[in-house]
Amino acid sequence: MGADERGVDAMVRLLLIDDHPLVRDGLRARLGGIDGIEVVGEAGHAREALAAVEALRPTMALVDIGMKEVNGIELTLMLSQRHPELAVLILSMYDNPEYVQQAMQAGARGYVLKDAPSSEIVGAIQTVRQGGTYLSPSVTKRLFRAQEPKPLLSPRESEILACLAKGQSSKQIAEALGLSVRTVETHRQNIKRKLVIDGQAELIKYAVEHVRRYGG
Secondary structure (H helix, E strand, O other): OOHHHHOHHHOEEEEEEOOOHHHHHHHHHHHOOOOOEEEEEEEOOHHHHHHHHHHHOOOEEEEEOOOOOOOHHHHHHHHHHHOOOOEEEEEEOOOOHHHHHHHHHHOOOEEEEOOOOHHHHHHHHHHHHOOOOEEOHHHHHHHHHHHOOOOOOOHHHHHHHHHHHOOOOHHHHHHHHOOOHHHHHHHHHHHHHHHOOOOHHHHHHHHHHHHHHHOO
């Protein structure tokens, strides 16, 4: 379908909001040549973003969540209150369920990760343009995982999870708990299986974020 058939209203007038100029340059390069998307401006902080929305009248804003002073969630709330017609798509390096929920409650229409391929970001923009809501697949996975009841870990597994949250290695955990390294590794595998966690890095991250609920 050509541009004339889609109509002028189908064109996304996109405002890039990120406090890193290099990130904005990269996004402009990635999205500027996409049919149906026009990057109409940039902003590096909230005050500049609010002025740009007034002056440029974008139809969508791609907002970084980790900006200083006024962060992306706070800015999203401001934009939603002042310009309810503006669709806000969060672009973030964080997939924390808490951030996602706060962003959507503030009025965001989507949440996509910065390391997503260009095709996914374009797909998110198209979904939001059509009135839908978009969440990156890994974000959706973590949201579902956060909402599901966690299986009960054994006392020993809880101890090991607490040790992992402190940054201890399997050898250090084995020495602290009087176990063999092989036994600690077996417990780590069982914890990952119960929590449906794939890799070691994700296990450590989970331990740090959630160990309190297991009494660590």
